[in-house]
Amino acid sequence: MGRAPCCDKNGLKKGPWTPEEDQKLINYIQKHGHGSWRTLPKNAGLDRCGKSCRLRWTNYLCPDIKRGRFSFEEEETIIQLHSVLGNKWSAIAARLPGRTDNEIKNYWNTHIRKRFLRMGIDPVTHNPRVYLLDLSSLLNLSFYNTSQLNVSRLLGIQSVLNPELLRLAATLLSSQHQNFKYSFVQNLHENQHYYPQFQNLEQFSNFQPQVEELLGCPTSTTTCATSLNETHIMETNVDQFQSHLTSNFSCENSQSIMLQDNLVPDDLMGTFGHSSFIESLFENPDFLPNDNNDHFNLALVLSTPSSCSTPLNSSPTFLSSSATEDEPDTYCSNMLKFGIPDILEVNDFM
DNA sequence: AATGTGTTCAACCGCAGACTT
DNA sequence: AAAGTCTGCGGTTGAACACAT
Numbered sequence: 001m002g003r004a005p006c007c008d009k010n011g012l013k014k015g016p017w018t019p020e021e022d023q024k025l026i027n028y029i030q031k032h033g034h035g036s037w038r039t040l041p042k043n044a045g046l047d048r049c050g051k052s053c054r055l056r057w058t059n060y061l062c063p064d065i066k067r068g069r070f071s072f073e074e075e076e077t078i079i080q081l082h083s084v085l086g087n088k089w090s091a092i093a094a095r096l097p098g099r100t101d102n103e104i105k106n107y108w109n110t111h112i113r114k115r116f117l118r119m120g121i122d123p124v125t126h127n128p129r130v131y132l133l134d135l136s137s138l139l140n141l142s143f144y145n146t147s148q149l150n151v152s153r154l155l156g157i158q159s160v161l162n163p164e165l166l167r168l169a170a171t172l173l174s175s176q177h178q179n180f181k182y183s184f185v186q187n188l189h190e191n192q193h194y195y196p197q198f199q200n201l202e203q204f205s206n207f208q209p210q211v212e213e214l215l216g217c218p219t220s221t222t223t224c225a226t227s228l229n230e231t232h233i234m235e236t237n238v239d240q241f242q243s244h245l246t247s248n249f250s251c252e253n254s255q256s257i258m259l260q261d262n263l264v265p266d267d268l269m270g271t272f273g274h275s276s277f278i279e280s281l282f283e284n285p286d287f288l289p290n291d292n293n294d295h296f297n298l299a300l301v302l303s304t305p306s307s308c309s310t311p312l313n314s315s316p317t318f319l320s321s322s323a324t325e326d327e328p329d330t331y332c333s334n335m336l337k338f339g340i341p342d343i344l345e346v347n348d349f350m
Numbered sequence: 351a352a353t354g355t356g357t358t359c360a361a362c363c364g365c366a367g368a369c370t371t
Numbered sequence: 372a373a374a375g376t377c378t379g380c381g382g383t384t385g386a387a388c389a390c391a392t
Contacts, residue, residue, distance in 0.1 A: 014362070016386080038377065054378080090380060105381070106359050339354065 013047045017056055023045060025053055026061055039309060059102045066098025070107055079112060083126045 017025075034057065037050035059065075064267035070078070074096055081092045089101035089108075096104065108123075118122040127262060 017362070036377080051363095051378085052361080058379095059360070087381065101380075102360075109382095110358055 012049045013042075017060075021048070025057060029061075055102075059100045062099060065100060065103075070099075074099065075107075075112070077175060078208060079126075082108065082112075086124070105253070188206070218298075295328065 024044050025048055028040065030045070034040055037054045040046075040050055041048045041131060042052050048056075077096060081095060085091050087105075089105045091108070093099055093101040093104050113123040116126075120127070120128055193258075
């Protein structure tokens with residue numbers, strides 16, 4: 001279907017509007033309404049295309065537009081709506097009186113999006129991003145780890161799998177090399193303010209039986225037997241595995257980080273997905289994907305104290321509105337990170 | 351004070367869909 | 372039904388400004 005002629009082809013003026021042009025546009029619309037945008041510029045005596053006039057009016061001159069900085073409540077609303085609607089700026093703007101889609105889009109791209117990225121959160125999915133570095137845990141597991149878990153089944157998975165669960169599983173497995181309990185507790189201690197559900201580190205002891213159930217051996221020892229047969233299978237599948245990782249952990253595909261069961265293959269679910277430990281680990285409602293939209297409730301995490309119903313009560317960094325753009329990059333990358341073995345050369349996989 | 355670098359945001363571009371002829 | 376027109380949307384750009392060196 002035909003497209004409206006571009007301003008260029010008609011030799012119409014482009015670029016910033018002058019106060020005189022603004023006044024002409026305001027005067028005309030106040031007197032006649034905008035009517036047909038296509039005929040408006042001619043009638044109003046403007047050397048602009050209708051498209052440019054519409055944009056100038058709707059984004060700048062319209063008296064309904066609220067100017068100035070976004071309030072904390074507005075920002076929270078934007079984050080929440082974006083987690084549901086995505087880049088539907090006009091739909092978001094419809095729920096924010098006085099704000100235009102362009103303004104919201106700009107604010108998102110220049111403020112919120114950057115903050116998400118710095119915090120290790122995917123601005124598209126609102127989920128923590130998977131870093132390639134974390135994959136060393138998985139690959140380390142393939143080459144060096146001793147495990148009684150059926151890793152060959154894991155390696156053979158070809159359908160969509162859950163990277164977050166994989167990473168958690170790999171971290172758990174690799175931790176057997178050292179001392180899982182020690183590394184887990186140490187990590188909790190270092191990141192205590194990220195784990196409101198573990199404010200008292202002693203609470204970890206409540207999980208120990210579940211950890212042991214998952215690992216199939218006591219967390220205080222690392223005596224799981226090696227299966228030579230399985231090691232062989234690992235080696236023969238490693239190319240396939242790396243290829244799978246490469247294709248599934250690209251930046252774009254990191255969007256698929258979901259903790260919902262239907263994204264986890266049965267193989268993996270059988271091994272990890274129904275673990276009471278994992279369920280317990282994420283039992284905090286703020287830590288779990290929302291039932292309705294499968295997103296973390298990041299609005300609560302990111303929001304300001306005035307409206308945050310579940311503040312991260314031990315971290316003044318995240319409660320300070322003045323710190324909203326300066327949080328450490330490690331926020332979400334630390335949320336699920338328990339310690340990365342440095343045995344593997346990550347550059348080999350990049 | 352001059353220059354370089356980063357940030358912001360108004361405006362533009364091109365596409366898609368609804369509507370009209 | 373097909374072609375043309377109009378409008379709205381989302382992505383992108385670049386001038387202006389702020390800040391650092």
